[in-house]
Amino acid sequence: xxxxxxxxxxxxxxxxxxxxxxxGISDDIMxxxxxxRHGKAYLFSKIVNVTVGLKEERMMxxxxxxxxxxxxxxxxxxxxxxxxxxxxxxxxxxxxKFILERFKVSGPDGSHYWVSHDPHVGGSDADDA
Amino acid sequence: MGGVDDNEPPLKRVRVPTVESGRLLKNSxxxxxxxxLVGLMARPLASEGKEDIIGSKGVIKxxxxxxxxxxxxxxxxxxxxxxxxxxESGIYLHSSAxxxxxxxxxxxxxxxxxxxxxxxxxxxxxILKSASFLILEQKFFELLGKxxxxxxxxxxxxxxTPLGIKRKRVHELSGCIVSSSKLALLGSANMSTExxxxxxxxxxxxxxxFPPTVMIPERRLEHLVEQALNVQRDACYFHxxxxxxxxxxxxxxCGTGQIPSQTTQVLHGHHDEIWFLQFSNNGKYLxxxxxxxxxxxWEVHEDGRVSLKHTLTGHEKPVIMVAWSPDDCQLxxxxxxxxxxxxxxxSGECLHVYEKSGLGLISCAWFPDxxxxxxxxxxxxxxxxxxxxxxxxxxxxxxxTRTSDIAVTKDGKWIxxxxxxxxxxxxxxxxxxxxxxxxxxxITTFSLSKHDxxxxxxxxxxxxxxxxxxxxxxxxxxxxxxxxSRLVIRSCFGGFEQAFVASGxxxxxxxxxxxDGGDLVRALxxxxxxxxxxxxxxxxxxxxxxxxxxxTIRVWGLNRVNLKRKDSGYYCNGVVHQCNGNSK
Numbered sequence: 001x002x003x004x005x006x007x008x009x010x011x012x013x014x015x016x017x018x019x020x021x022x023x024g025i026s027d028d029i030m031x032x033x034x035x036x037r038h039g040k041a042y043l044f045s046k047i048v049n050v051t052v053g054l055k056e057e058r059m060m061x062x063x064x065x066x067x068x069x070x071x072x073x074x075x076x077x078x079x080x081x082x083x084x085x086x087x088x089x090x091x092x093x094x095x096x097k098f099i100l101e102r103f104k105v106s107g108p109d110g111s112h113y114w115v116s117h118d119p120h121v122g123g124s125d126a127d128d129a
Numbered sequence: 130m131g132g133v134d135d136n137e138p139p140l141k142r143v144r145v146p147t148v149e150s151g152r153l154l155k156n157s158x159x160x161x162x163x164x165x166l167v168g169l170m171a172r173p174l175a176s177e178g179k180e181d182i183i184g185s186k187g188v189i190k191x192x193x194x195x196x197x198x199x200x201x202x203x204x205x206x207x208x209x210x211x212x213x214x215x216x217e218s219g220i221y222l223h224s225s226a227x228x229x230x231x232x233x234x235x236x237x238x239x240x241x242x243x244x245x246x247x248x249x250x251x252x253x254x255x256i257l258k259s260a261s262f263l264i265l266e267q268k269f270f271e272l273l274g275k276x277x278x279x280x281x282x283x284x285x286x287x288x289x290t291p292l293g294i295k296r297k298r299v300h301e302l303s304g305c306i307v308s309s310s311k312l313a314l315l316g317s318a319n320m321s322t323e324x325x326x327x328x329x330x331x332x333x334x335x336x337x338x339f340p341p342t343v344m345i346p347e348r349r350l351e352h353l354v355e356q357a358l359n360v361q362r363d364a365c366y367f368h369x370x371x372x373x374x375x376x377x378x379x380x381x382x383c384g385t386g387q388i389p390s391q392t393t394q395v396l397h398g399h400h401d402e403i404w405f406l407q408f409s410n411n412g413k414y415l416x417x418x419x420x421x422x423x424x425x426x427w428e429v430h431e432d433g434r435v436s437l438k439h440t441l442t443g444h445e446k447p448v449i450m451v452a453w454s455p456d457d458c459q460l461x462x463x464x465x466x467x468x469x470x471x472x473x474x475x476s477g478e479c480l481h482v483y484e485k486s487g488l489g490l491i492s493c494a495w496f497p498d499x500x501x502x503x504x505x506x507x508x509x510x511x512x513x514x515x516x517x518x519x520x521x522x523x524x525x526x527x528x529x530t531r532t533s534d535i536a537v538t539k540d541g542k543w544i545x546x547x548x549x550x551x552x553x554x555x556x557x558x559x560x561x562x563x564x565x566x567x568x569x570x571x572i573t574t575f576s577l578s579k580h581d582x583x584x585x586x587x588x589x590x591x592x593x594x595x596x597x598x599x600x601x602x603x604x605x606x607x608x609x610x611x612x613x614s615r616l617v618i619r620s621c622f623g624g625f626e627q628a629f630v631a632s633g634x635x636x637x638x639x640x641x642x643x644x645d646g647g648d649l650v651r652a653l654x655x656x657x658x659x660x661x662x663x664x665x666x667x668x669x670x671x672x673x674x675x676x677x678x679x680x681t682i683r684v685w686g687l688n689r690v691n692l693k694r695k696d697s698g699y700y701c702n703g704v705v706h707q708c709n710g711n712s713k
Binding site: 001003004005006007051 | 402404420447449465528529530531532550571573574589614615616617618635658659661678
């Protein structure tokens with residue numbers, strides 16, 4: 001596993017639920033209207049302390065995207081994904097940005113998010129201009 | 130660099146054409162004017178023309194070559210060989226006038242030597258005056274030594290002063306007559322009981338005054354050979370060997386064979402990942418720290434073998450860093466967000482535990498006087514302690530809270546720390562000055578070079594940057610090739626004059642680059658897990674150690690097969706240029 005290199009954030013911090021590794025700050029959230037299998041997800045412009053997995057094509061609610069899963073550097077658990085490329089012009093704004101699944105992180109106040117079984121369970125993605 | 134013409138100019142250069150003083154025939158009286166010599170040289174006799182120049186490049190004059198060899202023979206004490214060479218070649222080391230002059234000086238015939246001095250060619254008025262002054266000065270001191278004070282005074286007035294030079298020295302000399310302590314101070318060398326010795330010294334001083342063609346400078350041949358060796362060594366791109374390996378028989382070229390490339394030993398002792406290791410300053414010990422919460426001190430034996438000496442236990446968290454005291458007698462170890470322990474490196478005993486209640490320590494470094502230490506703290510402060518554990522000072526300086534390197538330069542002046550995610554601060558606390566190294570990417574770790582001239586900065590984007598920190602920090606080179614995406618991976622300097630940079634890597638290899646050129650020289654496989662840290666032995670340029678997640682340390686040395694091949698000898702007399710060209 002090695003000794004992970006961890007960046008320290010300041011502000012309203014979202015951190016990994018399992019190991020409390022800092023992942024992102026509230027100021028970098030671009031949208032709270034995303035969804036994933038486990039419920040809510042946030043779009044961040046900047047994320048730290050994650051490693052990026054292999055690129056793959058995924059059909060999302062808003063179309064086909066090239067994404068890579070992202071993993072917490074501290075414990076290795078999957079915390080969301082990164083948009084590498086969007087195939088539709090209207091979705092290009094997501095390129096290079098990150099999704100953190102709300103279920104996987106502790107909020108700035110330390111709060112956790114419990115999975116709710118609601119109609120959106122079936123799909124990932126969303127937001128839309 | 131120079132060929133044979135690159136002599137240091139004598140004090141007063143004589144304006145004659147820089148041609149050798151020609152064949153110095155044994156029996157000729159040396160009263161020919163210089164111009165006739167020039168006439169001779171302008172039209173060399175057809176049969177002699179070719180023989181005057183030797184060597185394939187056509188730049189070595191035979192007369193000069195033979196004369197410096199003759200001089201070298203005499204310097205080595207081979208009187209008969211020197212004389213034989215002069216005889217056989219017909220080329221004389223010194224003109225007869227110079228020979229006579231030398232003899233007269235050594236025998237103390239001062240007045241006669243002054244006469245002969247005027248008969249020597251190529252000496253202008255200034256040289257004559259300076260030389261006369263030196264000779265008369267020696268005569269003066271010897272007179273004083275024999276207590277012939279009246280004669281000395283007379284001489285000072287009538288012979289030395291009229292020369293009209295070195296007035297200050299003349300005053301000092303007259304002071305010697307009156308004050309015996311001053312005499313002792315100034316003239317002891319000249320009056321020493323071994324008068325032969327002081328006269329030899331006088332001759333050497335005179336030699337320095339004369340143009341080199343008149344009296345060949347001492348050790349001229351040795352100087353030329355050393356120059357050539359320096360050129361070869363400087364041109365050796367991968368130079369990493371001792372001076373003792375320089376030979377006159379072949380042009381020197383290390384090639385990459387002098388860089389550690391082969392695992393010579395695998396050290397087992399830790400039970401878990403090894404995150405840090407460092408050789409002691411004297412290269413005789415190696416300290417490693419592990420997530421198994423222990424520190425191990427290994428001993429490096431004369432033959433290069435490494436064996437376990439002490440296992441230091443006591444930390445309750447993984448140990449992330451160790452630091453050798455400047456005298457190598459003590460070791461600091463830092464537990465992860467825990468405490469710093471100070472150990473006696475010889476006995477293995479724990480001498481002190483440094484802690485801050487409610488907080489954890491994240492790095493440690495010694496002050497060069499060995500009496501104070503610096504620690505990074507989880508609250509982003511830097512703390513200064515004395516050995517007994519008294520906290521002397523504390524100031525906010527760190528960005529990170531989990532790991533953050535700290536270093537102090539050997540003059541105790543600059544404290545180096547990671548003050549922002551992308552910046553390193555070099556702080557002069559006394560002068561309240563701060564220099565900054567600013568990067569565009571996040572900095573993970575850094576490493577200070579042996580003489581505090583460079584800082585090696587590891588970045589999050591898999592680049593290592595070399596910064597010069599002597600004056601204003603300046604980025605010099607970048608090194609790429611290794612892998613880093615999650616872990617704290619460290620790099621270091623090493624090799625002859627720190628000419629190389631080595632780093633660990635997440636792909637389990639050890640990477641080595643040429644420091645100045647930036648080119649990757651080695652990627653060494655062997656470990657079965659990420660290589661977290663590397664350390665190059667400061668006193669053995671052929672030994673490198675690496676620490677890995679595979680619970681082992683590997684000691685790397687020279688490739689034995691290559692070594693054998695080099696010994697079987699291939700000849701190079703400089704006709705073919707052997708050294709690797711510098712591709713930069």
